[in-house]
Every structure is written in C-alpha cells, then in structure tokens.
Amino acid sequence: MPLVACDHLTYFYPGAACAALKDIDLAVNPGEFVLILGGSGSGKSTLLRFLAGLAPAFSGGRVRGRVLFKGRDMAEIKRRELVRRIGFVFQDPDRSLLFRDLEAEVAFGLENAGFPPAEIRRRVAETISALGLSEYRGVPLTELSGGLRQKVTLAAALALRPELLLLDEPTAELDPVAAADFFHVLKDLNADFGLTVVLAEQRADRCLPLADRVVVLEEGRIAWQGPPRALARWAWPQHAWLLPPVPRLFASLNAPAAPLTVKEGKKLLKLLPELGRALPLLSGERRERAALRTSSPPESRGAERAARPVAVLERVQVVYAGGVEALREVDLTLEAGELVCILGENGAGKSTLLRVLAGLTLPTRGRALVLGRDTRRAKAGVLAQGVGYLAQDTTAYLVAETVAEEVASTLENLGRPDATRVAAELALFHLEEVAGRNPRDLSLGQRKAVALAATLVRDPELILLDEPTRGLSADRREELGRVLREYVRAGRAVVAVTHDVEFAAQWADRVIFLFGGRVAADGPPAATFAASPFYAPQIQQLLGDLFPEVMEPKQAYEILSRVVAGSA
Amino acid sequence: MRRGRAAPASPVLHPVSALTHAGVLVLFLLLYAHPVLLLLLALLPGLTLAARGEIRAWRRQLAWGLTFALFIVAFNGLFGGVGSTEVFSFFLPLVGRRTIYLERLVYGLAMAFRLAGIIGAFALADDLVDLERLLYFSPFAGRSSLTAALTLSLIPRLNRSARTLLEVQASRGAPLTAGGLRRGMRAAGPLLAALTETALEDSLDMAEVLTARGYGSGRPTNFRPERWHLRDSIILLGTVSALAVGLAGVRTGATSFTYYPALVAPAWADFLPVLAGVLGGLGVPAFIFWGWRRCRWLRVTI
Numbered sequence: 090m091p092l093v094a095c096d097h098l099t100y101f102y103p104g105a106a107c108a109a110l111k112d113i114d115l116a117v118n119p120g121e122f123v124l125i126l127g128g129s130g131s132g133k134s135t136l137l138r139f140l141a142g143l144a145p146a147f148s149g150g151r152v153r154g155r156v157l158f159k160g161r162d163m164a165e166i167k168r169r170e171l172v173r174r175i176g177f178v179f180q181d182p183d184r185s186l187l188f189r190d191l192e193a194e195v196a197f198g199l200e201n202a203g204f205p206p207a208e209i210r211r212r213v214a215e216t217i218s219a220l221g222l223s224e225y226r227g228v229p230l231t232e233l234s235g236g237l238r239q240k241v242t243l244a245a246a247l248a249l250r251p252e253l254l255l256l257d258e259p260t261a262e263l264d265p266v267a268a269a270d271f272f273h274v275l276k277d278l279n280a281d282f283g284l285t286v287v288l289a290e291q292r293a294d295r296c297l298p299l300a301d302r303v304v305v306l307e308e309g310r311i312a313w314q315g316p317p318r319a320l321a322r323w324a325w326p327q328h329a330w331l332l333p334p335v336p337r338l339f340a341s342l343n344a345p346a347a348p349l350t351v352k353e354g355k356k357l358l359k360l361l362p363e364l365g366r367a368l369p370l371l372s373g374e375r376r377e378r379a380a381l382r383t384s385s386p387p388e389s390r391g392a393e394r395a396a397r398p399v400a401v402l403e404r405v406q407v408v409y410a411g412g413v414e415a416l417r418e419v420d421l422t423l424e425a426g427e428l429v430c431i432l433g434e435n436g437a438g439k440s441t442l443l444r445v446l447a448g449l450t451l452p453t454r455g456r457a458l459v460l461g462r463d464t465r466r467a468k469a470g471v472l473a474q475g476v477g478y479l480a481q482d483t484t485a486y487l488v489a490e491t492v493a494e495e496v497a498s499t500l501e502n503l504g505r506p507d508a509t510r511v512a513a514e515l516a517l518f519h520l521e522e523v524a525g526r527n528p529r530d531l532s533l534g535q536r537k538a539v540a541l542a543a544t545l546v547r548d549p550e551l552i553l554l555d556e557p558t559r560g561l562s563a564d565r566r567e568e569l570g571r572v573l574r575e576y577v578r579a580g581r582a583v584v585a586v587t588h589d590v591e592f593a594a595q596w597a598d599r600v601i602f603l604f605g606g607r608v609a610a611d612g613p614p615a616a617t618f619a620a621s622p623f624y625a626p627q628i629q630q631l632l633g634d635l636f637p638e639v640m641e642p643k644q645a646y647e648i649l650s651r652v653v654a655g656s657a
Numbered sequence: 658m659r660r661g662r663a664a665p666a667s668p669v670l671h672p673v674s675a676l677t678h679a680g681v682l683v684l685f686l687l688l689y690a691h692p693v694l695l696l697l698l699a700l701l702p703g704l705t706l707a708a709r710g711e712i713r714a715w716r717r718q719l720a721w722g723l724t725f726a727l728f729i730v731a732f733n734g735l736f737g738g739v740g741s742t743e744v745f746s747f748f749l750p751l752v753g754r755r756t757i758y759l760e761r762l763v764y765g766l767a768m769a770f771r772l773a774g775i776i777g778a779f780a781l782a783d784d785l786v787d788l789e790r791l792l793y794f795s796p797f798a799g800r801s802s803l804t805a806a807l808t809l810s811l812i813p814r815l816n817r818s819a820r821t822l823l824e825v826q827a828s829r830g831a832p833l834t835a836g837g838l839r840r841g842m843r844a845a846g847p848l849l850a851a852l853t854e855t856a857l858e859d860s861l862d863m864a865e866v867l868t869a870r871g872y873g874s875g876r877p878t879n880f881r882p883e884r885w886h887l888r889d890s891i892i893l894l895g896t897v898s899a900l901a902v903g904l905a906g907v908r909t910g911a912t913s914f915t916y917y918p919a920l921v922a923p924a925w926a927d928f929l930p931v932l933a934g935v936l937g938g939l940g941v942p943a944f945i946f947w948g949w950r951r952c953r954w955l956r957v958t959i
Binding site: 141143146147167168169172173177179184185187192193196197198199200201202203204205206209210213227245412447448449472473474476477478480482484485486487488489498499502503529543544 | 667716818821822824825826827828829830831847848850851854855858859862863864865866867868869870871872873874875876877878879880881882
C-alpha cells in the first residue's frame with residue numbers, strides 16, 4: 090500500500106478560474122525518494138501542501154479527488170496525528186524558525202504533538218546530535234549561517250520521526266557548499282533509515298542522483314514520471330532545461346545511457362565508442378584548437394567591455410551596528426560592457442557589496458565611486474537615474490495595482506513615461522498576459538519577472554541584481570541570461586550576486602569570489618572556477634582535465650563533436 | 658559554517674528571579690531622582706550583559722542610550738524649567754534668546770539616564786528569559802499568548818519590510834524621497850498598502866508554519882519546565898534586599914534630589930549606604946555571571 094497517494098486530485102485556489110492541480114494521480118511508496126521537478130507556478134508547492142494535509146484546510150478553494158495517507162482519507166485524519174507522521178521543511182528558514190534557542194525550536198513540534206517531557210528531551214538530544222548541531226546549543230539561531238538554520242528546520246521536522254518528509258525547495262537560499270551538505274544529510278536519512286522523502290525543486294543539479302523517481306509537473310499536471318535515468322530520454326530536446334548539465338550533454342551526444350553524476354559521466358565518456366578512442370589520443374595543441382573553434386568560446390565574452398569604469402571601490406570597509414564587519418578593504422573596478430557574477434558562502438558580504446554600489450549602504454571606511462559620483466554625496470534617489478537595483482526581496486517592488494502600472498511607474502518616477510518601452514519590457518519577460526493583474530496575485534517566478542522588468546525598463550547604466558535567478562525555472566534563467574547579455578552588448582555593466590554557479594559559468598565575463606568580506610578571487614569564469622573545485626560547474630568538473638575552459642553543455646557538445654569527427 | 662565563535666556557556670535563570678530583578682531595577686529607575694543613582698542603575702544592565710559575555714548587546718544598548726541622552730539633554734537644556742545657575746545664553750532664530758541653566762542640564766542628564774536604564778533593563782530581561790516560551794507555557798495565559806508573542810515578533814519584521822520597501826522605491830526614483838513633500842505624501846498611500854499586504858502575507862506564512870508544526874492540534878506538553886537553582890535564590894535574596902534598602906532610602910529621603918530652582922542633594926552620609934545596598938543587591942547577577950565564566954567552584958556550586 091502506498092504511504093501517501095493522490096487520487097485524481099484537482100484543485101482550484103479561491104477565486105481562480107484555472108486549476109492549480111489537474112487530475113493528479115500519484116502514489117508514493119514507503120522508503121521512496123521522490124523528486125518533483127517543474128517550473129515556477131507548475132504546482133509543486135501546492136501538491137506538497139496537499140501531501141502534508143495543509144491544503145485545502147489552510148488555503149481554502151475547491152477540490153476534486155482525494156489524498157490518502159496509508160489508505161485513509163487525509164481529510165479524516167486528525168491534525169495531531171498528521172503532525173506526528175508527516176514532517177515539512179519550508180523554503181525559507183527565516184520564515185520557519187520561531188524561537189531563538191535550538192532546543193526550544195526542535196522541541197516545539199513534539200510539544201504540540203503532546204509527547205511526554207522525558208521523551209521530548211531524549212528525541213531533542215538525539216536529533217540535534219545526529220544532525221551535527223550539538224556544538225550550537227546556546228547559540229542564538231539568528232547567528233547561525235543559512236545552511237545551519239535550514240538544518241535546524243530539518244531537525245525540528247525529524248524530531249517527530251515522521252514517516253514522510255516533505256521539502257519545498259529547501260536549498261533555494263543556500264550557497265552550493267551548504268546545499269550539497271544538506272542533500273548529503275537527506276541521502277543518508279533515506280538510505281540508512283528508510284525515510285520516505287518527497288522533494289520539490291526547480292533545479293535538479295544536485296538532487297537528481299538521490300531520487301528513486303522523478304515526477305515532472307507542468308501547469309498543474311503530471312507531464313512525466315519515471316526513474317531519474319529515464320528523464321534525459323523523455324526531456325531531450327523539448328524539456329532540455331529540466332536536465333542538469335551532465336545528463337544534458339550526454340543526451341545531446343545521443344549516449345546510450347544517462348549519467349547522473351560527474352563520476353558516472355567520466356566513466357561513460359571513456360566507454361563511448363568514438364570518444365573513448367579519440368580523447369586519450371588528443372594532443373595539447375589539438376585540444377586548444379577544438380576549444381577555440383566552438384561557436385561561443387569563453388574568451389569571446391567580454392568583447393563588449395569598454396575601458397570605462399562605471400564603479401570604483403577603494404579600500405571599502407563596512408561595519409554594521411553590533412560590530413559585524415561585512416566588507417573588509419575591498420578594492421574593485423567595474424567596467425561598462427561586462428557581466429560580473431559575485432559568488433560566495435552565505436554571509437560573505439555579497440549583498441552588502443551590492444548595496445554599497447547602489448548607494449544604499451555607505452562605506453564605514455574607504456570610498457565608493459558610482460557613475461563618477463561618491464556615494465556619500467549622492468543619495469540613492471539621485472543614483473536611481475543611472476543605477477538599477479534588484480533586491481532579494483522582490484515583494485518590495487510590487488506596489489502598483491497592475492503589472493503594467495508597476496513597470497510603467499519606474500519611468501514615470503524618473504519623469505520619462507514611455508508606453509512603447511513598457512510594452513517591450515513586458516514582452517521580454519513574458520508578462521503580456523498578466524499585464525492587467527495585480528502583481529501580488531502572481532507566482533513567485535512571475536513576481537521576480539515583474540521586479541526585473543521594473544528594474545530594467547529604464548535601461549540603467551549599472552544594473553545590480555541580488556539573486557536574480559532565485560525562483561526562476563531553468564528556461565527562464567536561460568532567457569534572463571540572454572536579456573542581460575543584450576544589455577551588456579549595449580554597453581551596460583551588470584553585477585549579479587548569485588549562488589547559481591551554472592548561471593555564472595554560462596553568462597558571466599568575470600567571476601568574483603567573496604569570503605569573509607574580502608575578495609578571494611577575481612577573474613574570467615573558467616580560470617576562477619578551475620581554481621575553486623567546490624564551486625565549479627558540472628561540465629568543468631567533467632571535462633576540466635582536458636578542456637578546463639569549457640563550462641556549459643553546448644560548448645562541450647561542440648568540442649566533443651569535433652573530436653569525434655576528427656576535425657580537431 | 659557558523660559565523661563567530663561559540664558563545665561561552667552562561668547560567669540559565671529561572672524566569673521568576675530574572676523578571677523580579679528586572680522589575681525592581683525598573684521600579685528604582687522610575688522612583689529615584691538622584692542623578693548619580695540613576696547613572697549607576699543605567700549602567701547596571703550593561704555591566705550584567707557584559708559579565709554574561711553579551712558585549713554586543715551592551716554596545717547596541719549603549720548606542721541607543723547615548724542617542725536618547727543627547728536628545729533629552731539638548732531639549733531640556735533649551736526648554737526646561739528655570740534654574741538659578743546660569744551657564745550661558747544665546748539667540749535662537751524663531752525661539753528667541755535662550756538661557757542655559759546648570760539645573761536644566763543636570764535634570765536632562767538624569768532623565769536620559771532613566772530612559773537608557775529602562776531600555777537596558779528590558780534588553781537584559783529579553784536576554785535572560787526566552788519570552789516566547791515563557792508566554793507559551795505560562796499558567797496565567799492561554800494558547801493565545803503565543804499568538805501575542807508572535808504578533809510582537811512581527812513588529813521588527815514589519816520594520817525590516819518597511820525599510821526594504823523604502824530603499825527599493827528610492828532606488829527606483831520614487832517621489833517619496835525625490836519629489837518634494839506633496840508628491841511624497843501622494844506616493845505614501847500605495848506604499849502603506851503594499852506594506853500592509855506584505856505584513857498579511859508574512860502572517861499567513863507564519864500561520865502555515867505553525868499549523869504544519871502542530872500548533873493548536875491539542876494540549877501541548879512542556880519538555881523543559883523551568884528549574885529553580887541556588888543562584889536564583891541568591892539573586893532573589895539580593896533583589897529583595899535591594900528593594901528593602903531602596904524603599905527605606907525613599908522613605909527617609911536619603912535618595913531624594915531637587916533640581917529646581919537650585920540643585921539640592923541629600924547628605925552623602927545618608928545617601929552612600931543606600932547606594933551601596935541597592936547596587937550590591939541588584940549587582941548580584943552581574944557578579945554571578947562574571948564568576949561563572951571564571952570560577953569552576955562557583956559553576957558547580959550554584
């Protein structure tokens with residue numbers, strides 16, 4: 090009997106004409122690891138909430154069909170029993186944590202479920218110890234890194250020893266290293282304890298190898314489900330954006346099998362009849378020639394760069410109230426016509442650096458010159474003429490009654506209304522159909538698109554984006570990359586703070602690593618990633634020995650095709 | 658993965674002893690008028706936090722306290738009562754000639770100490786007691802108490818949202834900051850509506866998290882009932898002693914202080930024993946926290 094099952098589930102949010110879930114038939118077996126993939130607004134979060142018994146009890150709306158837990162209708166099971174059996178981890182740990190104290194946080198669910206105090210004490214101690222959190226007892230949760238805070242929310246869910254663990258994009262806010270660590274814990278829980286896991290993600294990069302089954306949602310419907318190795322065969326080429334770089338490369342090469350990890354990819358590379366023979370024989374000179382002849386060699390990026398600095402930071406130090414040193418002696422020059430991606434762990438000072446460039450945070454020491462003005466003397470309102478800033482919290486951009494008004498208001502604020510420009514921007518971000526709707530009624534991905542359109546519509550000289558790809562599905566990320574390159578071609582400078590290594594590898598001219606408030610590395614993506622293997626994109630990890638400058642599946646495909654054709 | 662070093666362990670206090678201590682401190686800050694006593698009482702929460710190793714909390718508190726102090730001293734210096742010791746006088750546009758009296762300055766300082774002390778006392782209580790848990794399991798409050806505590810936690814969230822909203826709109830050239838008062842007033846309406854919507858969305862998120870974690874699904878248990886230790890008895894004894902000495906001081910006039918028309922202080926011989934009693938009694942937690950970090954015997958014993 091499945092642990093949890095949806096029986097022809099169809100669901101409409103209150104007042105919605107279109108169903109958020111359409112005829113979902115899904116059974117999750119005990120001990121299974123199910124990965125739910127899909128773009129923004131595809132229904133992943135809604136489905137998880139039904140599996141947790143939170144919808145429709147919490148959200149309201151119209152429902153057809155049933156959700157069964159161990160064969161019993163979920164609607165008939167008491168909340169307390171559901172809490173004991175089903176754990177839920179939300180996307181943003183900051184919105185999930187209720188207490189300052191680790192033990193109080195982990196114990197909260199157990200207390201609500203009515204466990205005896207002695208049992209709670211034992212479970213709290215065990216869970217904290219099992220997840221490696223013991224050393225953080227007594228430390229306020231607000232002082233922990235994002236990765237650790239998300240681990241605490243996982244501990245709070247696991248303390249109840251649920252039979253089913255549901256996770257809604259739990260690593261969306263985490264840096265690559267913390268995300269890998271989180272998935273490692275999930276893998277152990279599933280493999281060693283047989284915990285049933287249902288994980289919803291937009292991107293399959295790191296979690297595809299963990300899954301027993303993948304379910305792809307598209308516009309509220311199950312578009313496909315099957316084992317992860319079969320995903321590439323189904324997804325290529327129409328849904329290629331769903332695939333992580335390594336399986337995408339091998340799907341493009343018509344490989345007989347679909348590797349899920351870099352290790353499997355390396356092995357398969359040797360087994361492919363033509364490549365297995367050709368690659369070991371490839372001389373250094375031929376390798377270089379192959380790399381140079383790709384359609385988009387990395388060095389062609391940055392050709393638009395003009396020797397015209399748009400921002401200069403001179404020994405910038407930022408110390409927040411309470412003594413936290415967010416930036417230390419940062420020297421940086423940003424030039425027109427370059428796309429710079431800033432990476433680093435949570436709390437490294439990336440967002441602070443962006444705020445300094447936007448004139449929203451003033452340096453405690455040092456000087457920030459943006460578009461020729463010292464930010465100490467030019468307020469954000471004045472800098473707004475030439476600087477476009479997208480903050481992480483995109484709800485702060487949603488003020489107007491409609492999407493069209495929201496985008497138009499940016500130009501009106503600056504005294505240059507332009508309906509044609511607004512229409513073009515709406516089209517660029519696929520917002521024409523929702524132009525008349527309230528932006529707050531849209532999905533997270535669409536909200537992000539509105540905020541981006543409202544930021545870019547005025548065509549600023551310096552574009553500052555804080556986590557621009559968060560909440561965007563892979564296809565929309567790709568489009569955003571293209572849009573940003575257009576701005577760069579037009580001589581604009583783009584600075585994006587991101588945890589999205591693949592995005593940076595694909596689109597950036599320059600990558601900066603920030604650690605502990607200092608610039609740890611600064612240079613072209615290929616060389617910078619090659620020197621930082623923990624942050625390297627998958628394709629570079631796969632082919633780094635032969636072609637260290639290759640970082641994206643398309644480039645890799647072109648090079649490997651040449652190798653096979655013997656033209657390299 | 659964590660920022661900073663692990664905080665050194667510090668003793669947990671029973672809410673009764675911690676809140677009694679904070680309550681008596683606030684009472685004295687409200688009762689007393691003597692500037693020296695107010696200054697020392699204002700410093701006490703900071704010293705206690707520092708002894709606990711929470712130096713950052715003290716710095717934050719000090720920054721607030723100094724800002725308030727400056728404002729109060731300046732305001733009182735200009736507009737306070739008429740004293741008898743003239744320091745200097747000057748002309749102020751729209752207001753006219755103002756005379757600065759010593760009495761006004763001292764009174765302003767005393768009020769600044771009072772305010773800073775009260776802020777500090779609340780900061781100390783907040784640091785010593787997990788108020789959310791206290792409310793949640795308080796026998797005097799029902800389940801709605803957690804809702805009340807979480808509503809309070811929404812205030813800083815709302816503050817953060819408002820700041821982000823204003824920054825973002827300023828960076829988009831919104832007239833709130835760039836187009837004069839009238840345009841700014843007109844633009845404020847939609848911003849307030851957006852802020853309210855954000856607060857509502859936050860509240861819904863919070864309610865969903867609470868539901869997912871079983872809040873309201875039945876009678877909860879409490880895994881960590883607060884324990885009474887020897888240190889709580891010592892702190893309570895010190896606090897009660899301070900209360901007795903302090904109230905006696907009020908009754909005998911040993912802590913009185915007159916500001917206007919001239920500064921009149923009680924005799925030092927009457928004042929100092931009360932000062933020592935009050936500070937000695939209320940300083941017990943600071944001594945315990947200091948000793949706890951340095952003396953193993955103390956840690957084991959209390």
